[in-house]
Amino acid sequence: xxHAKRRTTAGSDVPARITLADVAAYAGVSRSTASRALTGRGxxxxxxxxxxxxxxxxxxxxxxxxxxxxxxxxxxxVGLLVSDLRNxxxxxxxxxxxxxxxxxxxxxxxxxxxxSELEEMDAARTFLAMRVAGVLLTPVSAAATQFIxxxxxxxxxxxxxxxxxxxxxxxxxxxxxxxxxxxxLIKLGHRRITLIADELGWTTGAGRAKGYLQALAExxxxxxDDAVVSCGFDxxxxxxxxxxxxxxxxxxxxxxxxxxxxxxxxxxxxxxxGLRIPDDLSFxxxxxxxxxxxxxxxxxxxxxxxxxxxxxxxxxxVNRMGKPGRPRTIRLDCPLIERxxxxxxxxxxASSRTSS
Amino acid sequence: xxHAKRRTTAGSDVPARITLADVAAYAGVSRSTASRALTGRGxxxxxxxxxxxxxxxxxxxxxxxxxxxxxxxxxxxVGLLVSDLRNxxxxxxxxxxxxxxxxxxxxxxxxxxxxSELEEMDAARTFLAMRVAGVLLTPVSAAATQFIxxxxxxxxxxxxxxxxxxxxxxxxxxxxxxxxxxxxLIKLGHRRITLIADELGWTTGAGRAKGYLQALAExxxxxxDDAVVSCGFDxxxxxxxxxxxxxxxxxxxxxxxxxxxxxxxxxxxxxxxGLRIPDDLSFxxxxxxxxxxxxxxxxxxxxxxxxxxxxxxxxxxVNRMGKPGRPRTIRLDCPLIERxxxxxxxxxxASSRTSS
DNA sequence: CTTCAACGTGGTAACGATTCCAGACCGCCA
DNA sequence: TGGCGGTCTGGAATCGTTACCACGTTGAAG
Numbered sequence: 001x002x003h004a005k006r007r008t009t010a011g012s013d014v015p016a017r018i019t020l021a022d023v024a025a026y027a028g029v030s031r032s033t034a035s036r037a038l039t040g041r042g043x044x045x046x047x048x049x050x051x052x053x054x055x056x057x058x059x060x061x062x063x064x065x066x067x068x069x070x071x072x073x074x075x076x077x078v079g080l081l082v083s084d085l086r087n088x089x090x091x092x093x094x095x096x097x098x099x100x101x102x103x104x105x106x107x108x109x110x111x112x113x114x115x116s117e118l119e120e121m122d123a124a125r126t127f128l129a130m131r132v133a134g135v136l137l138t139p140v141s142a143a144a145t146q147f148i149x150x151x152x153x154x155x156x157x158x159x160x161x162x163x164x165x166x167x168x169x170x171x172x173x174x175x176x177x178x179x180x181x182x183x184x185l186i187k188l189g190h191r192r193i194t195l196i197a198d199e200l201g202w203t204t205g206a207g208r209a210k211g212y213l214q215a216l217a218e219x220x221x222x223x224x225d226d227a228v229v230s231c232g233f234d235x236x237x238x239x240x241x242x243x244x245x246x247x248x249x250x251x252x253x254x255x256x257x258x259x260x261x262x263x264x265x266x267x268x269x270x271x272x273x274g275l276r277i278p279d280d281l282s283f284x285x286x287x288x289x290x291x292x293x294x295x296x297x298x299x300x301x302x303x304x305x306x307x308x309x310x311x312x313x314x315x316x317x318v319n320r321m322g323k324p325g326r327p328r329t330i331r332l333d334c335p336l337i338e339r340x341x342x343x344x345x346x347x348x349x350a351s352s353r354t355s356s
Numbered sequence: 357x358x359h360a361k362r363r364t365t366a367g368s369d370v371p372a373r374i375t376l377a378d379v380a381a382y383a384g385v386s387r388s389t390a391s392r393a394l395t396g397r398g399x400x401x402x403x404x405x406x407x408x409x410x411x412x413x414x415x416x417x418x419x420x421x422x423x424x425x426x427x428x429x430x431x432x433x434v435g436l437l438v439s440d441l442r443n444x445x446x447x448x449x450x451x452x453x454x455x456x457x458x459x460x461x462x463x464x465x466x467x468x469x470x471x472s473e474l475e476e477m478d479a480a481r482t483f484l485a486m487r488v489a490g491v492l493l494t495p496v497s498a499a500a501t502q503f504i505x506x507x508x509x510x511x512x513x514x515x516x517x518x519x520x521x522x523x524x525x526x527x528x529x530x531x532x533x534x535x536x537x538x539x540x541l542i543k544l545g546h547r548r549i550t551l552i553a554d555e556l557g558w559t560t561g562a563g564r565a566k567g568y569l570q571a572l573a574e575x576x577x578x579x580x581d582d583a584v585v586s587c588g589f590d591x592x593x594x595x596x597x598x599x600x601x602x603x604x605x606x607x608x609x610x611x612x613x614x615x616x617x618x619x620x621x622x623x624x625x626x627x628x629x630g631l632r633i634p635d636d637l638s639f640x641x642x643x644x645x646x647x648x649x650x651x652x653x654x655x656x657x658x659x660x661x662x663x664x665x666x667x668x669x670x671x672x673x674v675n676r677m678g679k680p681g682r683p684r685t686i687r688l689d690c691p692l693i694e695r696x697x698x699x700x701x702x703x704x705x706a707s708s709r710t711s712s
Numbered sequence: 713c714t715t716c717a718a719c720g721t722g723g724t725a726a727c728g729a730t731t732c733c734a735g736a737c738c739g740c741c742a
Numbered sequence: 743t744g745g746c747g748g749t750c751t752g753g754a755a756t757c758g759t760t761a762c763c764a765c766g767t768t769g770a771a772g
Binding site: 017019020021031032035036039041042063064066067068069070071072 | 757758759760761
C-alpha cells in the first residue's frame with residue numbers, strides 16, 4: 001500500500017494539509033464518494049465506508065471547516081462578545097453560554113472588547129465575516145447589534161439592552177433589585193445613601209439608579225446632591241471619586257455600589273480610611289462576588305444569576321436560529337442576600353474596636 | 357441608481373449575503389478589479405477604487421472570511437484553550453493573550469474544556485478544522501498538543517507542560533515558588549505542614565509538590581503520612597477532604613493550598629470550623645486572588661503573573677508563526693507576598709477571641 | 713426476456729475570494 | 743510610424759468541500 005502523493009506547495013510557505021482528495025485517492029474512490037462516506041449523507045456501501053474511514057484515520061485527515069462553511073453558507077459557530085473577561089460576572093456569563101452552546105454542537109468565537117465601542121464594532125465585523133450563525137453580546141452601544149441584525153443574523157443582547165424590539169435580550173431585573181437593596185437601607189433608618197454607579201448611560205447603570213431613586217421617592221426622601229455618583233470603569237478614577245466621597249465631613253451613612261468593581265474599591269478605600277463597616281458606614285453592592293461572603297462582615301448584596309443569564313441567552317439564541325419570530329426580552333430576578341455590612345442607623349460607634 | 361439585484365436563494369433557508377460580485381456589479385467593474393480595489397493589492401485606478409469603496413460601503417459588504425481563508429490556506433485566527441474561564445487565573449491568562457493577539461490583528465477562538473481530556477481533543481480538532489495559524493493552550497494531557505504539532509501548527513503550552521521539546525511553553529516557576537512558601541512556614545517553626553494539591557499528575561501540582569518536599573528535605577523534616585493530599589477539582593470532594601483534614605485531632609499546624617480554588621475552600625472550612633488564622637492554623641496559598649488581600653488577616657501567597665503569562669505566550673506564538681525553530685521554555689517568577697495568615701508556631705492562642 | 717426500482721458511484725458545478733496572466737490603452741521616444 | 747514601458751482591467755483558474763445529476767449495476771417482478 002503506497003501513500004498518496006502529497007502535493008508539495010513549492011514556493012508557498014503554507015504546509016500542505018491532507019485533503020479529501022488525498023483520502024479518496026488513498027481509498028481508491030472518488031471525492032464525492034469519500035465525502036458521502038465520511039459525512040454519512042447519501043449512499044455509501046458499508047465496505048467502502050469503512051475503507052474510507054480507515055484512510056481518513058490513517059492519513060490524519062481533518063476536514064477543512066472553511067471550505068465546508070463556504071459551501072454550506074453557514075457555520076456551526078456563534079460569536080460571543082463580552083466587555084471584560086477578568087470580571088467574574090462576564091466570565092460566568094461566558095461559561096454559562098459556553099456550556100449550552102457546546103452541548104448543541106456550536107463552536108464559540110469569544111471576543112473581549114474591553115468595553116470599547118470601537119472594538120465592539122470590530123468584533124461585529126469579524127463575526128459577520130466569519131458568517132457566524134448567531135451572536136451573543138453584552139452591548140456597549142446600539143451600533144454593533146443593529147449592524148449584525150440588519151445582515152439577518154440573530155442576536156441576543158445580554159445584561160444590557162440597546163435594541164429593544166429589534167432582537168432578543170436576557171437581562172436581570174435591575175430596577176427591582178436596586179429598589180430592594182435601597183429599601184433595605186431605608187428600613188434601617190438611612191437617609192444619606194449614595195449610589196456609586198459606573199455609567200448611567202448603560203442600561204444597567206440607568207436601571208439601578210432608577211430603582212434606587214424609586215425607593216427614595218416612595219419613602220419621601222429627597223435625592224440630595226451627592227445622591228448619585230457616576231465614575232466610569234477606570235479603577236483610578238473610581239478610587240479618586242470614592243476617596244473623595246468617603247473623606248467628606250458629611251459623608252453618607254450608607255453606600256450602594258452599583259457593580260462588583262466599584263464595590264471592591266469602595267471596600268478597600270473604606271478599610272484604608274479606617275471606616276468600620278457597618279458601624280461607621282453601611283454598605284451594599286449589586287452583583288455578588290466570592291470575596292463578599294469571605295470578608296468580615298459579609299457584604300449585603302443582590303446576586304446576579306450570571307451563569308444562568310449566559311445559559312438562557314444561549315438557549316434563546318439557539319431557538320431563534322431555528323425559527324425567527326417576535327423579539328423577546330427575558331428578565332431574571334436577583335435575590336437579596338443579607339449579610340453583615342448593613343446595620344441600623346444610630347447603633348453607630350456602639351461596638352468595641354478591634355483595630356485602629 | 358438601481359440596487360444590484362440580490363440573488364434570492366429560493367428553497368434555501370440561508371439568507372443571501374452581499375458578495376464581492378454584487379459590489380463589483382454595483383460599481384460597474386469586474387470581480388478582480390473590485391478585489392484589488394478593496395484589498396489594496398495590485399493596481400486599481402484611484403477613481404475606480406473610490407467607486408468600489410463607496411459601493412461596498414453602500415451595500416454593507418462584509419468579505420467572507422471563509423472564502424478568503426480557503427483561498428489563502430491560512431487564517432488570521434489562533435486557538436486559545438483554557439481549562440476553566442471562571443477561574444480568575446485562566447480568565448487573566450486569556451485576557452493577557454487576547455490583548456497581544458488582538459493588537460497583532462489575530463482573532464481568537466476561545467474554548468473552555470472544563471479540564472477534560474475529551475473536550476481538549478475535541479477543541480484540538482476544531483482548531484485544526486478551522487486552519488488556525490497557531491494554538492495556545494493550558495494542556496490537560498500530551499495528546500492534543502501532539503496532535504496539533506504533528507499537523508505542522510505551532511503550539512505554546514501555558515502553565516502546564518506535557519510536551520517539552522516538541523513545542524514552546526510559558527510556565528511559572530512552580531518549584532521555586534512552592535519551596536519559598538514552604539521555607540517561610542518552616543522558618544516560623546512549623547513541622548506538620550500539609551500540602552493540599554489538585555492533581556499531582558499535572559505538571560503544576562507536581563512542581564509545587566516537588567518544591568514543597570525540597571524545602572522539607574533541606575530542613576531535615578520528614579514528609580509524614582499526611583504531608584500531601586491530592587483531591588482533584590470537584591469542589592465537593594475538596595470540601596470533604598479538607599474538612600476531614602482540619603477536623604483531625606492531630607491536625608497540621610499549617611496548610612499549603614496549591615491553587616486558588618483549594619485555597620478558597622480551605623479558608624471557608626477553617627472559618628466554619630472556628631479555626632482562627634493564624635492562631636490555630638497558619639495558611640499559605642499558591643496563586644494570589646482578590647479575596648486574599650481583602651479577608652482579615654490577608655493570606656500569605658505567591659502571586660502568579662497570570663496576565664503576563666498569557667501575554668508572553670501570545671508573543672512567543674506570534675514569533676513562532678513567523679519562523680520555526682528550537683522550542684523554548686519560558687519560566688516566570690512568582691513573587692512571595694507575605695500577609696497575616698502565617699504566624700510563628702507557639703504563639704498560638706495568644707490573641708483575644710473576637711468570636712466563638 | 714424485458715422493465716423497473718433501488719442501490720452505488722463518479723463527474724461537475726458551485727460556494728466567494730484572490731491571483732496570475734494576457735491584453736488593452738496611454739503617452740513617449742527614436 | 744513603430745515600438746516600448748507603464749498603467750489598468752477582465753478572464754480564468756484555484757482553494758476544499760458538498761450536492762445535484764446522470765449513469766451503471768443488480769435483483770426481482772411482470
